[in-house]
Structures are given as structure tokens and as C-alpha cells.
Amino acid sequence: MELKKTPPAPPAVLHQGEFWFTELHAPGTGITFRVKQVLYFARTPFQEIALVETSDMGRALFLDGTVQLTERDEFIYHEMMVHVPLCIHPRPRRVLIVGGGDGGCVREALRHPEVEEVTLVEIDGEVVDCCRKHLPLTASRLDDPRVRVLIEDGVKFMKRSRGAFDVIIVDSTDPVGMAGPLTREGFFRAARRALTPQGLYAAQSQGPIFDGKEIGRIARTARKAFRHVSHFLAPAPTYPGGLWSFILAARGARNPAALRPRPLPRGEKTRYYSAGVHRAAFVLPPFVRDFIQ
Amino acid sequence: MELKKTPPAPPAVLHQGEFWFTELHAPGTGITFRVKQVLYFARTPFQEIALVETSDMGRALFLDGTVQLTERDEFIYHEMMVHVPLCIHPRPRRVLIVGGGDGGCVREALRHPEVEEVTLVEIDGEVVDCCRKHLPLTASRLDDPRVRVLIEDGVKFMKRSRGAFDVIIVDSTDPVGMAGPLTREGFFRAARRALTPQGLYAAQSQGPIFDGKEIGRIARTARKAFRHVSHFLAPAPTYPGGLWSFILAARGARNPAALRPRPLPRGEKTRYYSAGVHRAAFVLPPFVRDFIQ
Incomplete structure (x- = not known):
């Protein structure tokens, strides 16, 4: 096999003076990045954090x-x-974000003028510190006066919260190891109790190309705690399979997938989200529907 | 940087007895596959063909x-x-596929009972031969009596066709080199002339994550030949950026993006396509709309 247009890309090794890092999405399939500079690297009690400058994708945060x-x-x-x-909640005043120490969800939540307080509960303080220092694109709004950053276990925090949040967003790592409990029935039940009566719950729920069975497991588990669990999809260029799923659940009796999104305030430009994209994202192709039945 | 969960993945080299192949999507970003077996490899007058058995993705066809x-x-x-x-054309009897020597588009077109003849025009006969032999999943319907396979230059074929096809589908490689002419104004004009009055034209038009400018160029060029050019999106897990765009154009005055899709016949199960997915695919996120304006 002749080799063309393919400079060397081994995983996390130096090759001809270049450092390439590969994440495997399956035993023999992965995504590979040339790393120009390692800005931060640490092994914390929870995980291995690496924040790097890539050749093409800007800065990138790797956990484990x-x-x-x-x-x-x-x-x-x-x-x-x-x-x-947030665009379908009638009045999202108090928002809880579990995980998401990079601050990206906080930044987006603050674009809604209805939001009075965003609580970020991140288990690993070093993620927050490292992103504050090296990832201003997502972390720069963590110092907003409306934001409260708590470094603690989201599972324990959720269990002691009652009727406190209008929207809960779980922006976690893959549901294995440390993040495993975030997709168990007990956590979903605690999250439901932590919501206000009209409260909404959203979480990432893995990708259908490589993890369809896991989407199904999360869906069935969430349905034990919530009356309505809907699913939406979005592209995820650097996640396994390039396509990602999310769950949306409501404490109350209304199906949140049927609610009309409110527009964001004028001047708040989004690059992917729009009211049309919102509705289209809930249209699931047959192979995804099959996983969640 | 400590290395975990990341076996070696160099591009198209043997490493610890394993053969890994990497396609770069940008100078320092790519997708990497472990190749279990090379089933076919040839350098033809047009390109380098490799058909391999991968570790996780089944068989894969690489061109150049x-x-x-x-x-x-x-x-x-x-x-x-x-x-x-095909689901929005009132009566798609004659279908032309340019490129697509793997037979995947032919297979899907034959699922429509209205289709009387599918003409596949592929420039490189070795692609067809190799897929017939090693890729039955896509090529198995190339011997259907409704299919006519022509090994010739799609540009020349198009220029001498007049009012002959209800639907033209251009399933080409990236618009550089050999496939470059397939996104030029002259080709779009020839394709328009090759359509019947209600004819529709569809083509892949690159991905918005890495090639947004190219989507814009293709859109602007197509609009010189067609009155209505619409765009739709679909996930493409193994293409650059994992998200792909397509153009849909009509010879006539109606905007094809507004037409209601007809259902496929009962028994014809699809895994991604549905009438709902069809409509949702035309909803473009703002960052994609920006490219095509």
C-alpha cells in the first residue's frame, strides 16, 4: 500500500519532531491531533487532565x-x-450545572437574561483552575457575579437539593468510572426532586454510532424517574462517531419536546442553535429510535 | 504527558505488528483505522484504490x-x-448517478418502484470491479436488470445528455483534481439541461467543519445554473468533521426544499432516512447558513 498525503500520526508520541495524540473511539478507530504545546498536565485524585494547543482545533481539554x-x-x-x-423553560431563574468545569455551559446560560443564578458543581477543582487559566473561551464567565462555583461531588449535592433549580444540566464525562453514578436511577430521582415543579433536566447521553446501547440504557433508566424523557441530537466533530445525543426530561406532566422555544434576546448570536435547529434536533433517525425503545 | 488507553496508531505503517491507516482532515487532525487486511490495492490511471477490512468499521473504500x-x-x-x-420527485423513472462506483446510491435508488432505469456513470472501471468483488453490501444491486453501468467521464456524458433524467445524483470524491469539474458552472449547466422539466439534481457538497468556504463556492456556482439551490445536512462519521452537506437543485421553478416527501414503499426499511429526517435535514444552523450566503 503506497502512502500519500499522510504524515505520521502515532498516539501521544514524538515522531519526526512532532507530537501526535490519538483518542480511540473503538479498539481500532480513533481521532488524532497534532499537539503544538502542552499547556497544562496534571494527575489529580480524580483523573488525568491535559490541556493542549492543537494544530487545527485550537486548544483542547482531555480528561483521562x-x-x-x-x-x-x-x-x-x-x-x-x-x-x-433554557429556551423552553417559562422562566429559568436558577440553573444548576453538574460537571462542566470548563465553563462552556455557564457561558451559554448567562446569555439568558432570566437567569439569576448559575450554580456550577464540579468535582475536580483542578479542571476549573486549569480552564480559568488556559481556556478563556469557555471559562471567562466563571467570575460573573451570577455564578457560584462549588467544588464537590455532584451526586451528593443533588441528593441534598430539594425543589431548588429550574433547569439542571449534567455536562459529564462518559458514564463510566467517576461519572457512572450520574446515569443511575437514584441520581435521576434525586435530580427530579431537585427541580422546581416546571423544572427541566438536560444531559449528554453518548453517541449513537459507537454507543447506541448505552443511549438505550440511559433512556430506560431516566424513564424510571421522569415521566417524559425526550432525546435530541447534534453534531460533535471531535466526539466518537461525530454525532451526539442528549436527554431532555421534565419534572412535570408536559412533554418538553413539544414546547416551542423562545428566541434568545436580540444581540445574542448563536452559531449552531436556532429555534429551527431546536425543533429539528428532536427528529430522530430510525436507527437512533431503535436504541431507545 | 502520561499515556493511557491509547495503543499506537501511526498512519499506514506497521506498528507492533498492527497496520494503522490515518486520513488527515486538516494538517494536524485526522481519523485513524486499524486495518486487519488489505483486500484490494491498485493504482489506476485515475487514482489509488484501497479496499480494506478495518477493525471496527467493516470494509472501507479509500480513493487516494x-x-x-x-x-x-x-x-x-x-x-x-x-x-x-427521489421521495420528492413526482415520478422518478430515470435516474443518473455520476461517480458512486461502489453501488451504494444504485442500491438505494432501486428501492423506489417508480424507478425504471438507473444509469451509473463511473470514470474508473476498477472501482466498480473492486467493489463488485469486495463490497457486496453496496455493489450487489449493480447487476439488477434496471441498472446500466457506463465506464466513462461523467462530464462528457452530461454534456451530451438532453432532457433525459428525472433525477441526477453526483456522488463524487472531493472537488479537487479529477472531480474538480463536477462543481464548475459548466457542469451544473449541463446537468440542468440533462434533466427533464421537473428534474432534480442532488450532490454531495463537502463538510462545514473543515470546508465551509468550499460549500459556499459550490453553492454560488450552482446558483448560476439553477434557479433553486437548497442545502441539507447529514452526519458523516468517517468524513472530515463528522457532518456533511448536500445540494438539492431543481430544473423547474419550484423550490424542492419545500416539497413534501412521499413515503418509501412499505417494507423498505431505512435506518437513517425518514420523512421527518428529510424535513429536519434542511434546517441549517447559522454557521452553515453564513457559508452559503
């Missing part, structure tokens, strides 16, 4: 070797994760 | 080192490319 975001494409994930629930 | 399809995700691309135009 898994891409969490790149500056180039994070707008899609963060806009959808936040504006889908 | 660029992924054309994998068995695992080709259903999305082929269903959208074909069913979007």
Missing part, C-alpha cells in the same frame, strides 16, 4: 485521554446543551 | 487515501443522497 472539548467545535455542544432547555 | 465509505456508516450518506431527491 478523552477529548472533552476543542475551541473550534465546542460551540455546537454547549449551545445545544444549554439553549434547548 | 481518502475514505469514501465504510460498511458501518455508509447507510446514512447513501440513504440521504438518494431518498431526499
Whole structure:
């Protein structure tokens, strides 16, 4: 096999003076980035954090070797994760974000003038510190007076919260290891109790190309706690399979997927989200519907 | 930087007894596959063809080192490319496919009982031969009596066709080199002339994550030949950026994006396409709209 147009790209090794990092999405399939500079690297009690400057994607945050975001494409994930629930909640005053220490969800939530307080509960303080220092694109709004940053276990925080939040957003790592409890029935029940009566719950729920079964498991588990659990999709260029799913659930009796989104205030320009995109995102292709039945 | 969960993945080299192949989507960003077996490799007068068995994605066809399809995700691309135009054409009897030597578009077109003849015009006969032999998932319907396979230059074929096709689908490689002429004004004008009065034209038009400017160029060029040029999107897990765009144009005065899709016949199950997905695919996020203005 002749080799063309393909400079060397080994995973996290130096090759001909270049440093390439590969994340595997399946045993023999992955995404690879040339890293220009490692800005931060630490092993915390929770995970391994790496914040790097890539060749093409801007800065990128890896946790345990898994891409969490790149500056180039994070707008899609963060806009959808936040504006889908916030644009259909009648009055989203108090917002809780679990995980999301990079600040991307906080930044988007603050674009809604109805929001009076955003509580960020991140288990690993070093993620927040590192992003404040090296990822201003997402973290710059963490110092807004409306934001409260708590470094603690989101599961414990949720269990002691009652009727406190209009919108809860769970922006977690993959549901294995530390983040495993965030997709268990007990957590969903605690989240439901932590919502106000009209409250909405949104969370990332993995991608259908490589993790369809996991989407199904999360859906079935969430349905044990919430009356209505809907699913929406968005592209995720640097996540496995390039397509990502999210769940949207309501404490109350109304199906949140049927609610009409309110427009964002004038002047708040989004790059991926729009009212039309909101509605289209809930149209699931048959192969995704099959997973969640 | 400590290395975890990341076995070696150099591009098209043997490493610890494993053969990995990387396609770069930008100078320092790419997708990497472990190749279990090279089933076919040839350098033809037109390109380098490699058909390989991958670790996770089934068989994969590479042309000049660029992924054309994998068995695992080709259903999305082929269903959208074909069913979007065919489900809105009132009576798609004669279908022309330019490129697409793997047979995936032919397979989908034959699922429409209205289709009487599918003409496949592929410039490189070795692609067709190799896919007939090694890619039955897409190529198995090339021997259907309704199919006519012509090995010739699609540009020349188009220039001598007049009012002959109800639907034209251009399933080409990236618009550089050999495929460059397929996105030039002269080709679009020839395609318009090759359509019947109610005829529709669909073509892949690159991805907005890495090639937004190219989407814009293709859109502006197509609008010189067609009155209505619409755009739709679909996930493309193994294409650059994981999100792909397509153009849909009409010879006539009606805007094809506004037409209601007809359902596929009962029993014809699709995995990605549905009438709802069809409509949702035309909702473009603001950052894509910006490219095509």
C-alpha cells in the first residue's frame, strides 16, 4: 500500500519532531491531533487532565485521554446543551450545572437574561483552575457575579437539593468510572426532586454510532424517574462517531419536546442553535429510535 | 504527558505488528483505522484504490487515501443522497448517478418502484470491479436488470445528455483534481439541461467543519445554473468533521426544499432516512447558513 498525503500520526508520541495524540473511539478507530504545546498536565485524585494547543482545533481539554472539548467545535455542544432547555423553560431563574468545569455551559446560560443564578458543581477543582487559566473561551464567565462555583461531588449535592433549580444540566464525562453514578436511577430521582415543579433536566447521553446501547440504557433508566424523557441530537466533530445525543426530561406532566422555544434576546448570536435547529434536533433517525425503545 | 488507553496508531505503517491507516482532515487532525487486511490495492490511471477490512468499521473504500465509505456508516450518506431527491420527485423513472462506483446510491435508488432505469456513470472501471468483488453490501444491486453501468467521464456524458433524467445524483470524491469539474458552472449547466422539466439534481457538497468556504463556492456556482439551490445536512462519521452537506437543485421553478416527501414503499426499511429526517435535514444552523450566503 503506497502512502500519500499522510504524515505520521502515532498516539501521544514524538515522531519526526512532532507530537501526535490519538483518542480511540473503538479498539481500532480513533481521532488524532497534532499537539503544538502542552499547556497544562496534571494527575489529580480524580483523573488525568491535559490541556493542549492543537494544530487545527485550537486548544483542547482531555480528561483521562478523552477529548472533552476543542475551541473550534465546542460551540455546537454547549449551545445545544444549554439553549434547548433554557429556551423552553417559562422562566429559568436558577440553573444548576453538574460537571462542566470548563465553563462552556455557564457561558451559554448567562446569555439568558432570566437567569439569576448559575450554580456550577464540579468535582475536580483542578479542571476549573486549569480552564480559568488556559481556556478563556469557555471559562471567562466563571467570575460573573451570577455564578457560584462549588467544588464537590455532584451526586451528593443533588441528593441534598430539594425543589431548588429550574433547569439542571449534567455536562459529564462518559458514564463510566467517576461519572457512572450520574446515569443511575437514584441520581435521576434525586435530580427530579431537585427541580422546581416546571423544572427541566438536560444531559449528554453518548453517541449513537459507537454507543447506541448505552443511549438505550440511559433512556430506560431516566424513564424510571421522569415521566417524559425526550432525546435530541447534534453534531460533535471531535466526539466518537461525530454525532451526539442528549436527554431532555421534565419534572412535570408536559412533554418538553413539544414546547416551542423562545428566541434568545436580540444581540445574542448563536452559531449552531436556532429555534429551527431546536425543533429539528428532536427528529430522530430510525436507527437512533431503535436504541431507545 | 502520561499515556493511557491509547495503543499506537501511526498512519499506514506497521506498528507492533498492527497496520494503522490515518486520513488527515486538516494538517494536524485526522481519523485513524486499524486495518486487519488489505483486500484490494491498485493504482489506476485515475487514482489509488484501497479496499480494506478495518477493525471496527467493516470494509472501507479509500480513493487516494481518502475514505469514501465504510460498511458501518455508509447507510446514512447513501440513504440521504438518494431518498431526499427521489421521495420528492413526482415520478422518478430515470435516474443518473455520476461517480458512486461502489453501488451504494444504485442500491438505494432501486428501492423506489417508480424507478425504471438507473444509469451509473463511473470514470474508473476498477472501482466498480473492486467493489463488485469486495463490497457486496453496496455493489450487489449493480447487476439488477434496471441498472446500466457506463465506464466513462461523467462530464462528457452530461454534456451530451438532453432532457433525459428525472433525477441526477453526483456522488463524487472531493472537488479537487479529477472531480474538480463536477462543481464548475459548466457542469451544473449541463446537468440542468440533462434533466427533464421537473428534474432534480442532488450532490454531495463537502463538510462545514473543515470546508465551509468550499460549500459556499459550490453553492454560488450552482446558483448560476439553477434557479433553486437548497442545502441539507447529514452526519458523516468517517468524513472530515463528522457532518456533511448536500445540494438539492431543481430544473423547474419550484423550490424542492419545500416539497413534501412521499413515503418509501412499505417494507423498505431505512435506518437513517425518514420523512421527518428529510424535513429536519434542511434546517441549517447559522454557521452553515453564513457559508452559503
